[in-house]
Amino acid sequence: MSHQQIPRKRTFLMCSPEHFEVTYAINPWMDPAVSVDRTSAVHQWGRLRETLVGLGHTVHLLTPEAGLPDMVYAANGAFVVDGTVYGARFKHEQRTAEAQAHQAFYETHGWRYVAAAETNEGEGDFAYLPEAHGGLILAGYGFRTEPVAHAEAQEVLGRPVVSLRLVDPRFYHLDTALTVLDDRTISYFPGAFSHAAQRVLVQLFPDAVIADEVDAFAFGLNLVSDGRNVVLNSAATGLAAKLEAAGYTPVPVELTELRKGGGSVKCCVAELRH
Structure with missing residues (x-):
């Protein structure tokens, strides 16, 4: 059933891919043998940023650092709720130093930053x-984030956390398989989750928009929504049609180069919730 969706102005953090490359593989999408067109990556990322600004949102920029090619995936550096920042602690050593760059940004801008003890x-x-x-906080585990971090996040942020087990390594982060469309609605791909987690999601979100495998593999769920406008990978045409039928406005963007690192729209965009 479609209904009128209300967009809400958001504040985001992004980081230019000017040092982006794929020289190692820490998820199934990364292949160092596949060449990356960095000029194209910067251009596509720029179009994404322009799209968000054009929709009325504020985009802050994190300074990219040489030797940290995955910094473009700014969503991974922290989780912010009500002005409190729960910092990241990366699983793979190739990304460890990104956490310090994010911490410096938040502390410089006066946010309450809490360093994580758990991965x-x-x-x-x-x-x-x-x-x-x-x-409600939905939290994924199985490949990167440890379940004990869910309890830590609950203590830091004071919000109930629901743990969801990811079972397909291609969906190694929650944001590749599940997304928030508005303040109470989600879209997700059931096949990425354990049977128990699927049952929990059906109980909590009976009206969720269900994505199919084709759109999930096209990184369609790795999107950013302001409650009405949904910025998503242009390859996910089926999901775009489902979202439109549900009352949202799909805004497709092309991110072919950044997909080579295992990410799309949402990976590039952290939300700063005051």
């Missing part, structure tokens, strides 16, 4: 729905 990859594995069940 977690920020908004890659955490999603927030402020109006669902009184304010």
